[in-house]
Amino acid sequence: MREMLTGGELDVLTGDYLAELTMLILGRDRLKDPGAGYARTFLRQLEECLGLAHERSVKIVTNAGGLNPAGLADAVRQLADRLGIPVRVAHVEGDDLKDRHPDSLAAHAYLGGFGIAECLKGGADVVVTGRVTDAALVTGPAAAHFGWRPTDHDRLAGAVVAGHVLECGTQATGGNYAFFDEGSHDVRRPGFPLAELHEDGSCVITKHPGSGGFVDVGTVTAQLLYETGGARYAGPDVTARLDTVRLTKDGPDRVRIEGVRGEAPPPTLKVGLNRLGGFRNEVVFVLTGLGIEAKAELVKGQLAEALGKVAEARWELVRTDRPDADTEETASALLRLVVRDPRQEAVGRVLSGAAIELALASYPGFHVLAPPGKGSPYGVFEDVYVPYGAVDHVAVLHDGRRIPVAPPQDTLVLEDLTEPPAPAPLPDGPVRRAPLGLLAGARSGDKGGNANVGVWVRTDEEWRWLAHTLTVDRFRELLPETRDLAVSRHVLPNLRALNFVVEGILGAGVAAQHRFDPQAKALGEWLRSRHLDIPEALL
Structure with missing residues (x-):
């Protein structure tokens, strides 16, 4: 937090503290102490940095409220009073659906960013939420700053993509990167990414000058593929079309994201259920x-x-x-x-x-x-879906006013897209048995009991080969653990990428520790290590 506040220009500092496993941990904490349920590490960071944020007029937006956003908002006020820093603290509530699911340790809907936007428009310096989508930490500030409406689907989709790139911090600046050992980049201590957002929904991903790591088209591609499914990336604010994303180099450590199209969000909200x-x-x-x-x-x-x-x-x-x-x-x-x-x-x-x-x-x-x-x-962990009417999405302003957040008026049932035409295959030529990772990068992760493996290459010629070679059957052949599971392939030509979703490989989710790598973090690296026939012209 200190590094982001002191390293360069910043308007809004976001912090993503929640994962499926975190919600379970916070639920267990709250069983012991009803006043708990939020990320205490956030308070420790804030004690050191709240004064810096106030001096620099930086807004702070975080989902560290976890199961108890009102409790964390009160704790932030007490901290500010003790430090003598005048800040206005607001919070967002309505995600907690445990009353509807009494057998769960935690049951929370994934809310969008318009509650955050109401808090910021109401004058908040710090906004605390419970379970919102990771990208909502960016769509909310963007909607407040630019005055976007819920029907500005393309603009919101651009902010969702920016939020998805930022949500895992240094994974966009060389952390956990497949090609970390290429070139002269120092990734021992990567700096954190930031997004320069524009009113049309486009953005530039970069980092503070002088910080470690690096930003290029590859690092941004890797994070775009992380923990996603098909080309339609659905959320409560908008469905972002990942197949429309265009990435271009915009200078040293700068990647421009533009062209993102958006569609109305689906008619239901995702709810994450955690139980013992x-x-x-x-x-x-x-x-x-x-x-x-x-x-x-x-x-x-x-x-x-x-x-x-x-x-x-x-x-x-x-x-x-x-x-x-x-x-x-x-x-x-x-x-x-x-x-x-x-x-x-x-x-x-x-x-x-x-x-x-x-x-x-x-x-x-x-x-x-x-x-x-x-x-x-x-x-x-399991997810279920409820209509928007099942949730009372409310922005609680710093002065106690409660602003209801209306559900979207336009919705669209989510459907898989038809696979786009493949590029022309490479001409026949000599091949060599070699690891896939000599050409392709990969990043993998978990969504409940499912895992995704995003695979991308860096040249058009490599893409012509990958698109035809890495079919679902070949994927299953290379990763035998997936042979008896449902596997789907999604094609993203603009990114020269394929995204595979493997259903059920993680059992009941990360907290169940179903397999050796319970979050599938290294599934992509296993795939990259597997050998197959690769055209010598590409090697």
Whole structure:
């Protein structure tokens, strides 16, 4: 926060503190303390930086209110009073639908940006929200500044795209970037991105002068593909058409985004439901040297009877060993056991009892990475949809006035677009077996139980090859974990990109820790490491 306030010009500072997992954590906090439920880290940052923001007339807009935006707004007022800084604090409410879903730990609708806009138009210096879309932190200030109306779909769509690029901070400035090791860019401490927004909805993505990392068409493309689905990117303010986005270099560390078209939002609001799914426990057995698979089968057989008493047990053998290794660690494989059950005592008893009691009676060299605990709760995430009328979207101004935010008058049912025509294929020529990542970048992430993998290339010739080569069947072939799951492919020619959505690969969402990489953050890097026949002309 300090870096953004002191590093260069800024009108509005946004902060995105919420993810699906965060809502579950805040829900558990609020069970212990009804006054909790917001991101306390925001208050710690603000204590250091509120004076700077006031001196520089920078507005602050954040969703750090989580489950309790009114509580955080009060806490900010108390902080400002203690520091002697005169600030006007407003908040947005109406997203909390737990009364409708009493079995959930948290149930929150994803609101749009017009509540934020009302707060800013009412004179707020700090605006705190609960669950809004990540992009709403940008559409709200933009609508307030430019006077946009809910029917200004193209302008709002441009702001949504800008907000999507900004929402994950340094992922737009070289963080987590597929080609981080190319060129002379220093990505050890990337600076944060900022968007210069224009009245027509276009923008330039850049960063403060002298900050680390870099901004180019690749880093912006990567973030545009992150955690998206089809070409229609739907939200409560507008549906942005990602297939209309045009990116051009606008100077050093500057990328212009323009041409974004918008459509009316869908007729329903997404609601994220978080509930406790039960308890989980795990233990990792270390298998060293010869007979790795036989050792694994022995311990599995020894635990079979005990594991019949828990609701779910999953084994995974990770072959980190190598033959004739010169260290014990590289001679060892890892056998991971995860158990789940509604009863904490059941998952604790199986691993702290049955598994550890084998220590002197199992495979040679028996040991585990760490002793198992009692078991910890895990969460389940799902999304449902409600009509706009189910939500009372209200802007609560700094003087206590309550401004209702009307739902959109125009809506449009979301439909998948027909896949655009593919470019002409490359002529036949010699090929070489090589990793996909020599040509293509990728970024992947989670949406509930689904994962997306966005793949892009940087030249028209590479795009002619990728569009024809990386079909759904080839994707499943390269990532065998997806073979039995529904996979859809979405084509974005302006970005030279394909976006794949894999349904159900993450089970009940990140909090359920269904697989080794529970948020699918590295699924794209696995894909890039896979080998296939690539034209030598491109290599």
